[in-house]
Structures are given as structure tokens and as C-alpha cells.
Amino acid sequence: MEKIKSMPDLDDLLAGRRSIRRYTTASPPEACLESMVQAAIWAPSPRNSQPVRFIRIESPKIRKRLQEAMLSGRERLLSKAVTCNHPKRLRNWINAYWRYSEFIFRAPVLFAVGTITPEGSLSSHLFQAGIIARDKRDDTDLDISIGLALQGFLLKGREFGLGTCVLTAPFDFIEDVGSIFGAKEIVIKCFVTVGFPDESPVGPERMPVTDIYRMI
Numbered sequence: 001m002e003k004i005k006s007m008p009d010l011d012d013l014l015a016g017r018r019s020i021r022r023y024t025t026a027s028p029p030e031a032c033l034e035s036m037v038q039a040a041i042w043a044p045s046p047r048n049s050q051p052v053r054f055i056r057i058e059s060p061k062i063r064k065r066l067q068e069a070m071l072s073g074r075e076r077l078l079s080k081a082v083t084c085n086h087p088k089r090l091r092n093w094i095n096a097y098w099r100y101s102e103f104i105f106r107a108p109v110l111f112a113v114g115t116i117t118p119e120g121s122l123s124s125h126l127f128q129a130g131i132i133a134r135d136k137r138d139d140t141d142l143d144i145s146i147g148l149a150l151q152g153f154l155l156k157g158r159e160f161g162l163g164t165c166v167l168t169a170p171f172d173f174i175e176d177v178g179s180i181f182g183a184k185e186i187v188i189k190c191f192v193t194v195g196f197p198d199e200s201p202v203g204p205e206r207m208p209v210t211d212i213y214r215m216i
């Protein structure tokens with residue numbers, strides 16, 4: 001099939017996207033960020049419930065609170081690590097994950113991404129009626145929805161030449177993320193950084209299709 005040369009095709013976008021952890025100081029254009037959120041909106045979701053929410057963290061007060069929470073979490077973990085069986089090994093792990101977390105404060109744009117809990121699934125009705133012990137579909141539905149929404153967001157960013165990184169490691173350090181944002185109805189599931197890349201990391205190797213695909 002003939003390709004239009006100037007447009008990256010989906011394979012190029014997918015294979016060429018990298019997690020970017022170092023950014024130039026340039027701010028991503030507002031219109032690009034909005035298009036990225038728009039791309040997330042096209043993702044499928046159960047009953048089209050669209051439970052994913054993007055919170056852009058611009059407030060210096062909230063950024064400071066987040067930074068303080070992470071720093072004190074790191075101190076807490078490091079001091080507890082001293083009392084463990086392999087304190088040095090654990091300290092190295094904590095420091096490594098710290099490096100994979102703290103760059104969020106140097107990214108030009110930082111999002112906290114979360115989900116609301118939509119009402120109306122059969123599972124939630126059955127749970128409320130006392131027919132099942134727990135709404136076992138809830139978390140799965142929300143996690144799948146956020147993953148699909150993020151994929152659109154990341155790939156749209158890549159189309160604009162913007163780098164992104166999804167992060168969950170900061171949660172290892174922050175004790176109560178909900179209290180920092182004060183958005184009670186949104187459960188924060190990850191952070192995402194956005195900016196123009198100041199690094200060109202080599203893509204970590206992927207498994208061959210045969211390793212993850214089988215017929216039974």
C-alpha cells in the first residue's frame with residue numbers, strides 16, 4: 001500500500017514513541033495539549049461512560065505540596081529501609097525509583113490522570129442490590145479505559161513532536177495523593193509529563209509477537 005511520505009503512519013507513531021524524561025524549556029502549544037486530550041476522548045469506554053479525567057498541575061501551591069509529599073515519602077522509606085535485611089539493596093531501589101519519579105518537576109507540563117466512578121453498570125446494580133459481594137468489574141473497566149485514553153493522548157503528542165512519559169512510581173513515595181489534589185470524585189491513577197524532548201532514548205527491546213500471541 002502506498003504511503004503519504006510527510007505523515008507518520010500509525011506504525012511509525014507506535015514504534016517511534018519513547019518515554020521522554022528530559023525536556024527542553026519550550027512550552028508545548030496550548031492547541032497541541034487540547035488536541036491530545038481530544039485524542040483521549042475518542043477512546044472506547046464501557047457504555048461510553050468516558051471516566052478518564054486529565055488534571056493539568058499548574059498551581060505552584062499544589063506543585064509544592066506534591067514535591068514535599070514526595071520528598072518526605074522518600075525520607076520515610078529510606079529511614080525504614082535501614083532496619084531491613086538488605087538495607088543497601090533496598091536503598092538503591094528507592095533511589096532508582098526516585099530518579100524515575102522526580103523529573104516530573106522539571107517537565108514543562110505535568111498532568112495527573114485519574115478516573116471517576118461512573119454509575120450504571122450491571123455489576124454496580126447487582127452489587128447495590130446485594131446479589132454480588134463486590135463490583136468486580138469496576139477497577140478493570142477503569143484501568144482499561146485509562147490505558148486506552150492515554151494511548152491516544154501519547155500518540156497525538158508524538159504526532160506533534162512532543163515527548164511524554166506516564167508515571168506511577170511517584171505513588172511509591174506519596175502517601176495520600178487524593179489529599180494533594182482535593183478532587184474527591186477523581187481517583188488519580190498516574191502522572192503524565194509533556195514537553196519537547198531533550199533526549200533521544202533508544203527504544204527498549206520488545207518481545208516477538210509469538211511470545212505474547214497464541215491460539216488455544
Ligand SMILES: Cc1cc2nc3c(=O)[nH]c(=O)nc-3n(C[C@H](O)[C@H](O)[C@H](O)COP(=O)(O)O)c2cc1C
Pocket residue numbers: 017018019020021100101165166167168169170190203204
Ligand atoms: C503504567 C506505567 C507506569 C510507568 N511508570 C513510570 C515511572 O514511574 N517512571 C518512569 O520513568 N517511567 C514510567 N513508565 C514508562 C516505562 O518505563 C516505559 O514505557 C517502558 O520502559 C518502555 O519504554 P518506552 O515507553 O520508551 O517504549 C511507565 C509506563 C507505564 C505504562
